[in-house]
Amino acid sequence: xxxxxxASESLATRAATVIDRCRELAGITDMPGETTxxxxxxxxxxxQTLVGWWMRQAGLIAHTDDVGNLRATRRxxxxxxxxxxxxxxxxxxxxxxAFDGPLGVLLAIAAIEQLGSTPLPFxxxxxxxxxxxxxxxxxxxxxxxxxTGQLTAEHLARTxxxxxxxxxxxxxxxxxxxxxPITCPLAPGTFAAIEAHIEQGPLLDKSDSALAVVESIVGxxxxxxxxxxxxxxxxxTPMSLRSDAMAAAAQWIVEVEHYAANYTQLVATVGRVxxxxxxxxxxPGTVQATLDVRHPKDESRHAAVAHLLTKAETAxxxxxxxxxxxxxxxxxxxxxxRDLTLKLHRAAExxxxxxxxxxxxxxxxxxxxxxxxxxxMLFLRSPGGLSHHPQEEVLCQDVEAALAxxxxxxxxxxxxxxx
Amino acid sequence: xxxxxxASESLATRAATVIDRCRELAGITDMPGETTxxxxxxxxxxxQTLVGWWMRQAGLIAHTDDVGNLRATRRxxxxxxxxxxxxxxxxxxxxxxAFDGPLGVLLAIAAIEQLGSTPLPFxxxxxxxxxxxxxxxxxxxxxxxxxTGQLTAEHLARTxxxxxxxxxxxxxxxxxxxxxPITCPLAPGTFAAIEAHIEQGPLLDKSDSALAVVESIVGxxxxxxxxxxxxxxxxxTPMSLRSDAMAAAAQWIVEVEHYAANYTQLVATVGRVxxxxxxxxxxPGTVQATLDVRHPKDESRHAAVAHLLTKAETAxxxxxxxxxxxxxxxxxxxxxxRDLTLKLHRAAExxxxxxxxxxxxxxxxxxxxxxxxxxxMLFLRSPGGLSHHPQEEVLCQDVEAALAxxxxxxxxxxxxxxx
Numbered sequence: 121x122x123x124x125x126x127a128s129e130s131l132a133t134r135a136a137t138v139i140d141r142c143r144e145l146a147g148i149t150d151m152p153g154e155t156t157x158x159x160x161x162x163x164x165x166x167x168q169t170l171v172g173w174w175m176r177q178a179g180l181i182a183h184t185d186d187v188g189n190l191r192a193t194r195r196x197x198x199x200x201x202x203x204x205x206x207x208x209x210x211x212x213x214x215x216x217x218a219f220d221g222p223l224g225v226l227l228a229i230a231a232i233e234q235l236g237s238t239p240l241p242f243x244x245x246x247x248x249x250x251x252x253x254x255x256x257x258x259x260x261x262x263x264x265x266x267x268t269g270q271l272t273a274e275h276l277a278r279t280x281x282x283x284x285x286x287x288x289x290x291x292x293x294x295x296x297x298x299x300x301p302i303t304c305p306l307a308p309g310t311f312a313a314i315e316a317h318i319e320q321g322p323l324l325d326k327s328d329s330a331l332a333v334v335e336s337i338v339g340x341x342x343x344x345x346x347x348x349x350x351x352x353x354x355x356x357t358p359m360s361l362r363s364d365a366m367a368a369a370a371q372w373i374v375e376v377e378h379y380a381a382n383y384t385q386l387v388a389t390v391g392r393v394x395x396x397x398x399x400x401x402x403x404p405g406t407v408q409a410t411l412d413v414r415h416p417k418d419e420s421r422h423a424a425v426a427h428l429l430t431k432a433e434t435a436x437x438x439x440x441x442x443x444x445x446x447x448x449x450x451x452x453x454x455x456x457x458r459d460l461t462l463k464l465h466r467a468a469e470x471x472x473x474x475x476x477x478x479x480x481x482x483x484x485x486x487x488x489x490x491x492x493x494x495x496x497m498l499f500l501r502s503p504g505g506l507s508h509h510p511q512e513e514v515l516c517q518d519v520e521a522a523l524a525x526x527x528x529x530x531x532x533x534x535x536x537x538x539x
Numbered sequence: 540x541x542x543x544x545x546a547s548e549s550l551a552t553r554a555a556t557v558i559d560r561c562r563e564l565a566g567i568t569d570m571p572g573e574t575t576x577x578x579x580x581x582x583x584x585x586x587q588t589l590v591g592w593w594m595r596q597a598g599l600i601a602h603t604d605d606v607g608n609l610r611a612t613r614r615x616x617x618x619x620x621x622x623x624x625x626x627x628x629x630x631x632x633x634x635x636x637a638f639d640g641p642l643g644v645l646l647a648i649a650a651i652e653q654l655g656s657t658p659l660p661f662x663x664x665x666x667x668x669x670x671x672x673x674x675x676x677x678x679x680x681x682x683x684x685x686x687t688g689q690l691t692a693e694h695l696a697r698t699x700x701x702x703x704x705x706x707x708x709x710x711x712x713x714x715x716x717x718x719x720p721i722t723c724p725l726a727p728g729t730f731a732a733i734e735a736h737i738e739q740g741p742l743l744d745k746s747d748s749a750l751a752v753v754e755s756i757v758g759x760x761x762x763x764x765x766x767x768x769x770x771x772x773x774x775x776t777p778m779s780l781r782s783d784a785m786a787a788a789a790q791w792i793v794e795v796e797h798y799a800a801n802y803t804q805l806v807a808t809v810g811r812v813x814x815x816x817x818x819x820x821x822x823p824g825t826v827q828a829t830l831d832v833r834h835p836k837d838e839s840r841h842a843a844v845a846h847l848l849t850k851a852e853t854a855x856x857x858x859x860x861x862x863x864x865x866x867x868x869x870x871x872x873x874x875x876x877r878d879l880t881l882k883l884h885r886a887a888e889x890x891x892x893x894x895x896x897x898x899x900x901x902x903x904x905x906x907x908x909x910x911x912x913x914x915x916m917l918f919l920r921s922p923g924g925l926s927h928h929p930q931e932e933v934l935c936q937d938v939e940a941a942l943a944x945x946x947x948x949x950x951x952x953x954x955x956x957x958x
Contacts, residue, residue: 321775338774342819353926354808354831355757355900356740359800361924366812367796373789381778389773392817393785393826400761400810400829400867402927407812410819412773448819481774505780507772508821 131527134234135519138226141174142514145210145226146218154215154510159251159262160188160293167210171225171248178233180246185303186295187266188250193307194232196243202535203243205306205313205493206231206526209252209263209485217512221252223500224316227519231526242535245307249485256280256289264485266304268492306493311535312460315486316498316522318514322505323478330521332478333464334497337487339418339453341425343411345369345432349441351397351405366395366404368441372432376411379428386424387481388413410448416479418453454487457494459538464496467529473521498522550946553653554938557645560593561933564629564645565637573634573929578670578681579607579712586629590644590667597652599665604722605714606685607669612726613651615662621954622662624725624732624912625650625945628671628682628904636931640671642919643735646938650945661954664726671904675699675708683907685723725912730954731879732908735917735941737933739901741924749940751897752883753916756906758837758872760844762830764788764851768860770816770824782859785814785823790854795830795847805843806900807832829867835898837872873906876913878957883915886948892940917941 146155148170150163157163168190172182180192190210193203208224225248232244247267254260257278265271276287276297287297306313319325324332349365373390380388389412396406411428415421429445436443468475478499480486489495500522503513565574567589569582576582587609591601599611609629612622627643644667651663666686673679676697684690695706695716706716725732738744743751768784792809799807808831815825830847834840848864855862887894897918899905908914919941922932 319775320772321777322780323775323777326780340774351928352924353739353901354810355759355806355833355902356738356742356926357806357900357924358740358742359796359806361741361745364796364808366809367792370789370792370796370809373786374793377778377783377786377789387774387776387778389783389820389822390785390789391773391814391819391821391823393812393814393823394817395810395812398811398813398829400831401808402810403808404810404812410817412819414774481776482772483774505771505776507775509770 131234131520131523132516134230135516135523138223138230138519138523139514139516141226142218142222145170145222151214155212155218156214156216157210157212158256159211160289164188164211164250165293171210174226174229175246178229180232184295186297186299187263187271187290187304188293188295189263189267189304190248192246194244196240200309201242202309202311203245203307204533205245205247205310207247207249207313207485208315208317209249211251211253211255213253213255213508215510217507217509219318219512219514220320220507223318223514227316227522227526230523231530234523234527235530238531240530242311242533243307252485257286260483261485261488262286264488266300267306268488269301269305270488270491271300310493313486313489313493313495314460314464314498315484316500316526317484318507318512319478319499319502320482320507321502324499324501325503325505327476329474329476330501330518331468331473331475331525332499333461333468333475334456334480334499335461335477336416336453336455337480337484338414338416339421340449340451340483341413341421342448343425344446344448345409345411346444347407347409347436347441348444349405349439352403354401354403357403362403363440364403365407365441368436368439369393369407369409371435373409375431375435376428379424379431383424385479386413386415386420388424388428414481416453451483454490456486456490456496460494460496463533464498464525464529467532468525471521471524471528473525475525498525550653550939550942551935553649554935554942557642557649557938557942558933558935560645561637561641564589564641570633574631574637575633575635576629576631577675578630579708583607583630583669584712590629593645593648594665597648599651603714605716605718606682606690606709606723607712607714608682608686608723609667609669611665613663615659619728620661621728621730622664622726623952624664624666624729626666626668626732626904627734627736628668630670630672630674632672632674632927634929636926636928638737638931638933639739639926642737642933646735646941646945649942650949653942653946654949657950659949661730661952662726668904676705679902680904680907681705683904685719686725687907687911688720688724689907689910690719729912732912732914733879733883733917734903734905735919735945736903737926737931738897738918738921739926740921742897743918743920744922744924746895748893748895749920749937750887750892750894750944751918752880752887752894753875753899753918754880754896755835755872755874756899756903757833757835758840759868759870759902760832760840761867762844763865763867764828764830765863766826766828766855766860767863768824768858771822773820773822776822781822783822784826784860787855787858787860788812788826788828791851792828794850794854798843798847802843804898805832805834805839807843807847833900835872870902873909875905875909875915879913879915882952883917883944883948886951887944890940890943890947892944894944917944
């Protein structure tokens with residue numbers, strides 16, 4: 121029998137504890153009545169105290185680095201052994217669910233608890249990143265950028281809604297931004313990094329599977345479009361003499377949907393639409409809209425964006441509406457480490473699960489870490505595909521499957537042996 | 540030669556004065572830097588002082604009735620003679636132009652100045668209505684409803700953005716809402732009412748004409764629609780598994796535009812569209828949109844509304860998006876008085892102008908007065924079709940044409956003689 125089956129009862133209990141802890145953590149919030157934990161906020165401090173306590177119960181001593189990441193290491197007897205990082209994040213989107221981020225952190229702690237005193241030929245560092253969602257400073261991954269030496273003075277100068285720069289927020293939290301290059305980098309001998317995370321999509325749920333291993337994280341183009349027509353009286357302006365910015369935007373939105381639906385692996389979303397100073401009796405003069413395009417292949421994404429911008433211009437030109445588009449952000453597709461990904465698949469198999477290969481349509485810290493260290497991701501089914509939502513869920517059996525897979529990986533992983 | 544030609548030089552000067560006065564009035568505002576005059580506001584008091592002064596210069600004594608209308612009568616020697624009302628309004632939309640409303644009031648004063656001591660067989664009452672645009676209390680025509688005995692306790696209980704009811708606003712202005720039934724009604728012998736107003740549309744400008752006479756004011760249906768889909772992650776939800784409320788709304792908006800463009804005399808506008816708690820990386824779960832439908836025939840308007848609501852449901856059903864529609868307001872089409880309208884056409888002809896027949900796509904106090912007294916409207920060209928906009932304009936030659944037409948009408952009008 122494999123490891124998971126032999127320890128199945130205690131793994132089920134541990135999985136239930138992981139879920140209980142995620143739910144307990146969800147009660148720690150900056151916004152009463154919902155779960156909202158922002159980077160370096162009061163709720164983040166309380167959440168770190170609680171997670172730090174759970175780390176201590178697992179035999180680990182936690183500390184906070186100077187970008188606010190909570191970190192703890194299970195040391196192997198050989199001080200100069202290499203390090204495996206297990207990570208996810210503790211910050212949330214506004215009005216979040218309980219599992220996006222915390223689940224990966226608490227799975228890592230549970231795996232270490234389950235290991236007990238089993239010797240391994242590497243240290244395991246658990247990192248609970250402090251900033252992944254990008255909510256407070258309108259920019260994601262600040263804390264994994266710090267851990268990989270990619271955080272710049274420009275990042276530190278970004279301000280939140282109250283005009284407070286990142287550097288000042290760090291100081292207010294009792295940390296020292298000048299020490300980021302000293303306290304934040306991954307341990308020198310880090311040889312691999314693994315994040316467990318909910319899928320945040322419906323694919324595992326639809327195929328009735330517990331787990332998937334991420335092949336690559338899609339590239340993302342984010343654009344802002346302004347449709348500029350002519351505001352005018354809704355009663356006195358005949359249809360033939362209008363420059364209706366909303367009608368132009370609407371034609372384009374339908375075309376975005378149609379194009380993406382017919383293009384393999386492409387998703388394209390017009391998420392925010394707003395008729396500027398709109399009124400029910402005024403023909404919309406200005407419409408602002410966002411465009412989010414994702415594809416596992418950068419060249420396909422670029423081609424799609426170019427096509428969709430042309431469509432916007434055509435829809436505008438039909439109505440005398442000018443279209444102005446600006447690139448908000450561009451993120452290249454990031455493949456996960458091939459060898460580590462195969463090892464995750466193999467570990468799932470040994471644990472008795474069939475983890476399907478998947479693309480991550482969402483960005484993750486794993487994208488940032490991949491630039492510095494071989495990185496892989498394990499996805500757990502999101503029931504109903506729901507995420508970034510208070511009703512976000514995970515199934516206990518899936519958490520058990522993930523825990524069994526991680527344990528199997530840990531017990532079979534050799535830092536310098538390729539599959 | 541006709542009256543207008545014989546007095547053309549002085550009419551041109553008077554027309555220029557009318558425009559100057561409108562511009563001077565535009566400087567009286569509740570909101571510095573733009574023209575915004577709300578019902579019973581401080582700016583309204585100042586505007587009434589200035590217009591009252593111009594009335595006095597024309598030999599009239601102005602007073603304010605208890606809903607805040609500024610009124611002055613040119614009396615004819617026979618006390619029991621009937622009364623002709625010349626009217627428009629002094630309140631404005633936010634960030635308005637100079638002519639929507641004030642132009643009709645100042646044209647009336649200019650016509651009376653031009654008449655000098657010429658005897659007429661009727662009194663002329665000039666009414667500068669205090670509330671036409673519906674901005675402060677979210678409901679238009681309050682002051683013409685008062686003048687025609689149609690203002691109800693419900694109207695008086697409506698509150699503004701600060702929770703102040705109409706009745707209290709009237710008291711704060713130094714007036715007495717209980718006296719509305721006494722001081723506001725039209726004079727008992729009122730036999731006709733005429734409003735001059737800018738077209739607020741592009742038709743006269745496109746046909747290079749100065750004037751039009753309104754046949755009827757269109758009926759208006761105003762609806763609020765909510766498209767209810769499922770918010771979800773823009774990266775992780777494949778196109779085939781989405782319930783995108785914005786895509787459904789967009790398909791519908793294109794269909795609204797297409798349908799109205801192919802239906803004679805119909806205008807339909809989706810003026811305000813808003814993705815509720817939208818974000819660039821979230822599939823829109825809820826979209827709110829308005830629909831404004833206008834047609835000179837009520838039955839055509841009703842058919843169009845029914846058709847467009849079906850289209851919304853179909854666009855929703857294709858995507859698992861539910862559509863909820865509520866009627867915000869329903870306004871029947873109001874024909875102008877046939878005889879008075881013919882007399883206006885005849886007067887324009889005599890003055891040397893060809894006033895085309897037109898539908899008013901906008902609502903006006905004339906709609907309200909028509910329920911109580913034979914009413915007609917004269918439209919002046921809106922250059923560029925622009926209105927409800929700081930760059931709203933009128934041409935001096937068109938104001939002269941309107942003045943000549945009104946004078947011709949006054950000089951040939953016999954209260955009890957049909958054309």
